[in-house]
């Protein structure tokens with residue numbers, strides 16, 4: 001058996017809507033339930049966003065706090081990772097509202113980019129602000145890398161002392177405006193990591209499961225979930241986040257790997273309880 005694979009479930013995101021897939025959760029209760037079912041299916045980490053009841057993206061601390069409270073009240077040990085990316089158009093302070101007590105990781109988006117027809121702004125001062133806040137709160141950063149130059153930014157943050165181990169790298173491939181989700185691109189990015197670090201891939205849309213298969217072969221970790229992809233196969237909507245996690249678990253089995261438990265994931269990610 002190879003190294004256990006950390007499966008992260010990105011259960012809601014900021015963009016996808018119930019009109020596209022009725023399984024998209026909105027309320028804190030729905031998001032917590034989606035996280036719990038993803039955990040039962042084999043996820044060790046949950047990547048959290050929040051929504052207002054009408055589905056608009058929210059970075060309100062109260063929403064995140066309720067999600068965290070509900071997951072822990074159910075007795076789940078899932079690693080809790082809060083998005084500081086939020087939605088395109090949000091200010092950086094608003095985005096940091098997600099870093100509530102109980103969060104263990106926070107995302108660190110590695111640069112400004114086209115994001116579909118919009119611009120996702122992450123200036124270097126923004127990056128330093130987020131990295132500093134994560135460190136002050138004792139949270140492990142997950143660096144979201146969408147394009148090759150963002151690895152140079154990662155190296156710059158390390159050199160300037162804004163980022164240090166432990167941190168995790170998530171290659172998010174297939175966003176219109178970033179690198180596409182090819183095996184060639186993933187291999188190139190992995191080779192370009194500035195130092196040995198755990199990494200994972202989140203393939204957007206149709207890239208989700210094929211890239212998961214590549215990452216499993218290359219010794220990486222995997223993110224799946226409705227934030228990134230609404231379909232279990234071409235033209236067939238996923239019934240929920242748990243179905244996508246089960247598909248990742250099946251791919252892991254074929255690659256000779258098993259899902260990491262949350263405790264194993266904390267060990268690999270350097271998260272202290």
Ligand code: KMH
Pocket residue numbers: 013014015083084085086087088107108109115120144
């Ligand atoms: N919603 C995207 C604009 C993150 O969670 O840190 C950004 C995002 C990244 O989802």
Ligand code: ZN
Pocket residue numbers: 010013014047049083085227
């Ligand atoms: Zn996200």
